[in-house]
Amino acid sequence: MNPPDNGVASFQPVHRPDGSATYTCPLTGFNVLGAVNAPIELPARRDALKPEEATLEVFVKPATSSPAVGERYVEGILRNLLGAIILGREKGFPRRGVVLTLAVLEGGDSKATGRGSSYLTLLPALLHTALLALLSASVPMSMYFTTTIIAVTPSGEIICKPSIKDADEAASVHVLAFSSKGHLLLTESEGSFDFDTWEKVHDRALTICHLPEEASAGNGKVEYAVGSTWQKWLAESVEDYIGFKYAYEFA
Amino acid sequence: MATPVYLLPGDEVPSDRLPPTSNAPLRLGPGLRLLSKSHSRSTKAAPSDHVIVATEAGLLKTDLKRNAASVLTFPNRRYIATPNDLVIAQIHHSSQDYFHCMVTPHAPHALLGQLAFEGATKKTRPMLKQGDLVYARVLSVGVGAGAEVELACVNPATGKAEPGGLGPLTGGMVFDVSVGTAARLMKGSSASAANQQDPVDGLVVLEELGKKLESIGGFEIAVGRNGKVWVDCSNGGDSAIRATVAIGRCLTMIDDHDLSPIDQKKAIARILKEMKLDL
Numbered sequence: 429m430n431p432p433d434n435g436v437a438s439f440q441p442v443h444r445p446d447g448s449a450t451y452t453c454p455l456t457g458f459n460v461l462g463a464v465n466a467p468i469e470l471p472a473r474r475d476a477l478k479p480e481e482a483t484l485e486v487f488v489k490p491a492t493s494s495p496a497v498g499e500r501y502v503e504g505i506l507r508n509l510l511g512a513i514i515l516g517r518e519k520g521f522p523r524r525g526v527v528l529t530l531a532v533l534e535g536g537d538s539k540a541t542g543r544g545s546s547y548l549t550l551l552p553a554l555l556h557t558a559l560l561a562l563l564s565a566s567v568p569m570s571m572y573f574t575t576t577i578i579a580v581t582p583s584g585e586i587i588c589k590p591s592i593k594d595a596d597e598a599a600s601v602h603v604l605a606f607s608s609k610g611h612l613l614l615t616e617s618e619g620s621f622d623f624d625t626w627e628k629v630h631d632r633a634l635t636i637c638h639l640p641e642e643a644s645a646g647n648g649k650v651e652y653a654v655g656s657t658w659q660k661w662l663a664e665s666v667e668d669y670i671g672f673k674y675a676y677e678f679a
Numbered sequence: 680m681a682t683p684v685y686l687l688p689g690d691e692v693p694s695d696r697l698p699p700t701s702n703a704p705l706r707l708g709p710g711l712r713l714l715s716k717s718h719s720r721s722t723k724a725a726p727s728d729h730v731i732v733a734t735e736a737g738l739l740k741t742d743l744k745r746n747a748a749s750v751l752t753f754p755n756r757r758y759i760a761t762p763n764d765l766v767i768a769q770i771h772h773s774s775q776d777y778f779h780c781m782v783t784p785h786a787p788h789a790l791l792g793q794l795a796f797e798g799a800t801k802k803t804r805p806m807l808k809q810g811d812l813v814y815a816r817v818l819s820v821g822v823g824a825g826a827e828v829e830l831a832c833v834n835p836a837t838g839k840a841e842p843g844g845l846g847p848l849t850g851g852m853v854f855d856v857s858v859g860t861a862a863r864l865m866k867g868s869s870a871s872a873a874n875q876q877d878p879v880d881g882l883v884v885l886e887e888l889g890k891k892l893e894s895i896g897g898f899e900i901a902v903g904r905n906g907k908v909w910v911d912c913s914n915g916g917d918s919a920i921r922a923t924v925a926i927g928r929c930l931t932m933i934d935d936h937d938l939s940p941i942d943q944k945k946a947i948a949r950i951l952k953e954m955k956l957d958l
Contacts (some may be wrong), residue, residue: 568710669753678738
């Protein structure tokens with residue numbers, strides 16, 4: 429079972445797209461539906477397509493309003509991060525498109541999805557949904573990633589699993605994403621903080637997101653390091669679904 | 680069987696789970712790629728400089744006989760044409776040289792030559808109308824985006840319909856199944872000629888239906904890799920239509936609910952009873 433503090437993922441909730449997933453973030457209550465179509469022809473954009481790579485398009489639909497500047501901003505963040513890990517030169521992908529649509533179905537707090545508010549509390553849910561949807565569409569990727577949000581209170585205390593209220597009251601909020609190899613893929617921060625604080629936040633986020641090499645080396649049933657639950661959660665979500673779908677392989 | 684290996688993108692395939700090294704080269708299926716180990720952080724001596732890394736999430740499947748390894752990824756994918764696949768296409772319209780066919784919904788039409796049939800000449804060629812069905816082989820898919828998919832009902836080298844059964848499908852009815860189920864059905868039918876005992880990939884539906892419907896004259900079936908199944912029971916007399924619909928319902932039911940072999944038999948028995956076919 430998924431540890432409840434990492435949220436609930438479900439694969440293929442909708443049937444028309446090539447791959448889809450929903451993810452519910454337990455802390456903020458954000459429920460995001462992601463759908464991926466890939467590789468797909470983008471006839472209207474043929475002149476704008478890159479000749480040797482797939483074009484990645486990301487659309488974010490907020491829960492209560494129509495997409496605007498804030499959504500364009502997170503779409504840019506997602507496109508940069510995902511573009512770095514999608515293998516757009518694999519067979520069948522060049523000059524075609526990877527289209528990812530993320531719809532926020534429920535916001536934890538109506539205020540959090542309002543116009544002009546911070547997007548950082550929503551960003552981890554969007555990133556995890558995007559990854560799950562890409563996995564379920566079998567888009568080739570060089571690696572996967574895990575991400576977390578960390579808040580720092582005015583007194584300098586680090587909160588690892590902040591609620592929306594915690595994030596509102598914090599001096600600074602940070603979203604970090606690490607690849608499965610331990611590279612830092614994304615760091616987005618808001619508020620005032622110094623370098624020492626950021627270093628502390630980075631180290632903390634790394635232990636949450638990334639499984640140390642020694643633990644994953646066995647690649648079987650190994651003892652997972654305490655705290656590094658995200659990679660384990662992702663692997664278990666995938667195993668549950670694939671194991672069910674391919675049950676006949678074990679007969 | 681040993682514990683299953685689940686892979687995520689970027690995971691290395693454990694070398695002890697690959698087929699043992701032999702003279703034949705290892706074949707990598709979709710979802711795997713070969714990378715050279717440029718910066719080896721571990722101090723232990725690596726047997727080779729290369730590692731096999733997954734690019735898609737799924738279950739590792741190795742085939743010792745063919746010396747191959749591949750990843751079973753998330754199912755339910757849209758059909759993407761690949762040369763030599765057998766598909767069921769529907770004629771959309773016809774032009775001077777080609778029939779324009781629908782293979783996958785929301786995709787450009789595939790082309791089927793007017794003369795790409797067994798024994799077809801300019802004088803005697805099949806006159807297919809809009810909506811007619813053909814069982815065809817994917818001849819070529821072209822290069823890059825926007826390329827045309829070409830189909831053929833004949834082997835261009837021999838002029839025969841190879842493998843047998845290619846050509847227009849008359850009568851019968853088409854049912855939609857998922858692409859994965861269509862592939863399993865085809866694998867089962869090609870393997871059943873060799874060995875009749877074990878269900879292939881956990882599907883017993885065709886064998887079971889064949890046994891139960893033998894009394895009404897059996898049925899004909901054609902499976903397209905694009906997720907279409909054509910069923911015809913023209914020998915069935917009065918119960919032909921009921922039998923066709925029952926077969927379609929069985930296939931759709933098994934596809935939707937991922938039934939195990941025992942549940943498949945139960946579902947078939949129940950549907951045949953509902954359709955008053957359990958004679």
